[in-house]
Amino acid sequence: xxxxxxLRLESQNVFMGYLxxxxxxxxxxxxxxKKPTKWSIMKNLILKEIDELIYGSLGIIIFISIxxxxxxxxxxxxxxxxxxxxxxxxxxxxxxxxxxEFAPTFTSIIMAGKVGSYITSSIxxxxxxxxxxxxxxMGVNSLNYLIFPKIIAMLFYPFAIxxxxxxxxxxxxxxxVMGEHSTTAEFIEGIQIDFIPFHVTYSFIKxxxxxxxIATIPSFHGYYMxxxxxxxxxxxxxxxxxxxxxIIIANFVLTQLLLG
Amino acid sequence: MIEVNNLHKSFGExxxxxxxxxxxxxxxxxxxxxxxxxGKTVFLKCLLGLxxxxxxxxxxxxxxxxxxxxxxKRDLRQEIGMVFQGSALFDSMTVEENVMFPLDMFTKQAKSxxxxxxxxxxxxxxxxxxxxxxxxxxxxxxxxxxxxxRAIVMKPKYLFCDEPNSGLDPKTAILIDNxxxxxxxxxxxxxxxxxxxxxSVMEIGEKIVFLKNGLKEWEGTNKxxxxxxxxxxxxxxxxxxxxxxxxxxxxxxRN
Ligand SMILES: Nc1ncnc2c1ncn2[C@@H]1O[C@H](COP(=O)(O)OP(=O)(O)O)[C@@H](O)[C@H]1O
Ligand SMILES: [Mg+2]
Numbered sequence: 001x002x003x004x005x006x007l008r009l010e011s012q013n014v015f016m017g018y019l020x021x022x023x024x025x026x027x028x029x030x031x032x033x034k035k036p037t038k039w040s041i042m043k044n045l046i047l048k049e050i051d052e053l054i055y056g057s058l059g060i061i062i063f064i065s066i067x068x069x070x071x072x073x074x075x076x077x078x079x080x081x082x083x084x085x086x087x088x089x090x091x092x093x094x095x096x097x098x099x100x101e102f103a104p105t106f107t108s109i110i111m112a113g114k115v116g117s118y119i120t121s122s123i124x125x126x127x128x129x130x131x132x133x134x135x136x137x138m139g140v141n142s143l144n145y146l147i148f149p150k151i152i153a154m155l156f157y158p159f160a161i162x163x164x165x166x167x168x169x170x171x172x173x174x175x176x177v178m179g180e181h182s183t184t185a186e187f188i189e190g191i192q193i194d195f196i197p198f199h200v201t202y203s204f205i206k207x208x209x210x211x212x213x214i215a216t217i218p219s220f221h222g223y224y225m226x227x228x229x230x231x232x233x234x235x236x237x238x239x240x241x242x243x244x245x246x247i248i249i250a251n252f253v254l255t256q257l258l259l260g
Numbered sequence: 261m262i263e264v265n266n267l268h269k270s271f272g273e274x275x276x277x278x279x280x281x282x283x284x285x286x287x288x289x290x291x292x293x294x295x296x297x298x299g300k301t302v303f304l305k306c307l308l309g310l311x312x313x314x315x316x317x318x319x320x321x322x323x324x325x326x327x328x329x330x331x332x333k334r335d336l337r338q339e340i341g342m343v344f345q346g347s348a349l350f351d352s353m354t355v356e357e358n359v360m361f362p363l364d365m366f367t368k369q370a371k372s373x374x375x376x377x378x379x380x381x382x383x384x385x386x387x388x389x390x391x392x393x394x395x396x397x398x399x400x401x402x403x404x405x406x407x408x409x410r411a412i413v414m415k416p417k418y419l420f421c422d423e424p425n426s427g428l429d430p431k432t433a434i435l436i437d438n439x440x441x442x443x444x445x446x447x448x449x450x451x452x453x454x455x456x457x458x459x460s461v462m463e464i465g466e467k468i469v470f471l472k473n474g475l476k477e478w479e480g481t482n483k484x485x486x487x488x489x490x491x492x493x494x495x496x497x498x499x500x501x502x503x504x505x506x507x508x509x510x511x512x513x514r515n
Binding site for chain 1: 310346349361
């Protein structure tokens, strides 16, 4: 009985803690758009972040998408034991999985790790070495200075995902040809049948939401971190967990709203 | 003049500042001393407006910090230079870019004009040759001088330094202390320095405020501090072996 009561109180505390964090996160996001930094300075910050966050991630995105597309094609082919199922299903299934989930969601989880830990550790380091205080003392809105350029840079993230979609399907095609599961013509036919353009729109809407989460949640964890250098590492881990959770929940909600 | 009236600050249960009243004058190096954890940094951050005090008032030449509008506060901030304990240089920027940052951010000066001012300031702190280096490529003492250069580049009326010579060897520490004192006199600014270093007290303690457990335990000059009978102050002053010996010699000589 007492244990139950204790658990209940504990869970209430934890829940209130989460609520408070969400509240603080919203306040932070609002502050990011206030008192903008001088444009001549902001412009360079944005270009630097595009280079770091988007351009610097293309390699891993290209690598992942080709292989994931390939695996989807192989899995579909291997599961088609019934000879009545048309062979173009391989191309069709690859296209659908890549465009709907693998390119936008799977890649974003990887980015939550790669880009997210970079953001948390770079902002967190600035916090523990008082660089953020230095900005504030000078009268700079440090939230705007640090986070706004990351949000803008991540607006280019859908371009990276478009590449991921294209290469994912290409990876499927290559695996299909190499494994001789169906002919290239059948695969390409599969890619084209029953194409619903809204699926692509849906994917890009998701991608934009994920981009915002990947830019802001790790920033939040870095900006409000306490402690020293060791805690920067811990904050990066926590931030990865929460960014992934947020992406998965947002994915569910958006799918329900847009396709359900 | 900066006046501080009955300043209180708590973090949750811990009452860090328990009502501090003092004032700091122009053209003087004012020292806040006390053991680690006595609240020096919190005090300085309250002065800067980085922390909001729970009670009490801070008055900058007649301007009540708590009553300033956001714009007025921003204007005031541009009259303030701050040297952080760990220098807090932006590590993605070169020395020159660090010092130029406030100018670039807040003035409409042409690039050449800014460069001239940066050169002038870097020359003042003897760092012209390190201009193109990154903070990670220079020594702690040089980083401190860059931080001082960045703090004075906008010609502040108020200069704050949080333990400007912590982590430096004694010789470099004295150089930094003297630099701060010279800048204070040259530009007739109000300088407030946090320190727990007795050398600084001797060198530049034109006014000393001694904090203990969140209260002002004692205040006076570096001449007076060696004559006081306040137990907490003498404990602090003679916590250094060197000073203990000097005092002993002094007492023996007198007897
Ligand atoms: N943000 C904070 N939250 C909670 N406690 C703090 C915070 N900042 C400082 N303190 C506490 O205030 C006390 C004084 O700290 P500080 O001003 O840094 O001391 P000093 O600079 O004299 O070494 C310490 O006990 C410290 O733990
Ligand atoms: Mg301190």
